[in-house]
Amino acid sequence: MAGLEAPNQPTKSAGQYLSIGLISIKIEPQDRRARERNLAEPKTPTRLSKAFNAAWVRPFLFLIFIVVVWDLSIRLFRIPAYQIPAPADVVAVLWHDWPELARQSWPTTYATIWGFVLSALFGIPVAMLIAGSKTVESYVYPLLVFSQSVPKIAIAPLFVVWFGFGILPKIISAFLLGFFPVVVSAVQGFKSVDPDMVDLARAMQGSRFHVFRAVNLPHAMPAIFSGLKVSVTLAVVGAVVGEFVGSNSGIGYVMQRSIGTFDLPTMFAALVILALLGVILFWIVDRIERLVVPWHVSQREEIIVAA
């Protein structure tokens, strides 16, 4: 063993040098278990490749690419600024009007979050009822799908008539857009429980509530979260739609106003802020999901790293 140890010492560092390159090949004979471990574990990443592999880097690089293409095509095809503004102009607006834009994005954020929270608070119990009772399902579900086919944008003016120009119609609009994906995903999650698993818990004299809390609800969590992630981005759309129809504040209002004056840089700046808002809220829900369902298949890699 001692004889084997000594020649292995340099090969270890040689192996590290090799893995810095694109292909890592281990030619040196090592004991089998160590080799299997090498196959199972990812090669040790260098600092540079680690930075390049961070989740946000690639979309960021792609974004830079898009902006460059955008800028170049404006210059090449001589697109006038009142049709598409140059990226630099948009950035300039973002820079100069930042206090105003930040102030205007607050009502939008507020309406989005409330709409989203309401769609989760109502969507999950409604899904529980639909999944739990065939009767409820037969009455409610078709109507829900039917209501979803009505374009929200078309009925948004109605909310202004009913609830005025305040924040409430925006919240309702965000809620209506966010509600449906939560219900559909959660129903699917609740229904996909193995009936044998429920039988097993029931045979142990678990009450309906206990069985639900121990089996059905955790089982449905991954599906619920995929619904929530769709819902949160749609809630942003809903809030903006609400603002389009009638308001004197919010990002939707900024967009309406800038379109009216052909102030396209401001309009694009507002779009950037909306996109950022959606991304940030999505990211927050994604983080919460990791905390709540760390056991799910999609999260497993993380557990191995942690373990």
Added chain:
Amino acid sequence: MTALNKTGASPPPAHLRVVGDRGASQKAGIRLSAVSKTYRSRDGDVPSLQPLDFHINAGEFFVVVGPSGCGKSTLLKMISGLLPPSTGEIFVEGEKVDKPHGNVGIVFQNALLLPWRNILNNVMLPIDMKRLPREEFLPRAKALLKLVGLEGFERKLPWQLSGGMQQRASICRALVHDPKIVLMDEPFGALDAMTRERMNVELMRIQRETGKTVLLITHSIPEAVFLADRVLVMTERPGAIAAIYDVPLPRPRSLDVMTDPVFSELVQRIRKHFFTQSALD
């Protein structure tokens, strides 16, 4: 064996004779009297089980074999109280079954471990469902995991274990609340043949050590004969009792009993039930 050779004359030897209901007067164990099940569907009533009468003694290893769809799983659900029989009565330990009584442990073909609970907490599921004091049963759960060779895996999540290990954990879950009877629905059907044989040997050891009454359902005739004190043969749908056989093989059994002439004769005898009924001939 010597006793068998003496009786092996012109009348069928003892182990090939269909045995009746021994000890039906006993209170312990499981007793079914005229239990039948008919499912109501849109196309009318579908009989699943024809009236069954039999008794499983306390501490007995009782195996039911039958073709698929003969109502074996229905039988299991009725005994555990999840499904009311259409006619007749079921008694577990002398108590009439009319709702889930919790005096059973159940093992299904799939381990059915909850992926968000670690192995120990999965084993503790019946305790949580019955709202029994956790700290009282934790040592028992750990002892059971040790019994099936899963010591040190308490904190692992189910997917980190192999199929055989998961099924062992589910056996622990079936035993943790100390039920009198254990119901097993093709418990090793999803495992590979080698693991399956090993698990069968282990299951017999666990049954001997815990003294539980076991009702096991299987498709495999050799498995049935290998495990059972008695084998109940069921007919095709609607299920009915074709025969009940004694398995006079001595315990503890090892895989070597499969070469025993008594073993192969019984396997052949039981197999005949299915070949004479089915469309194969």
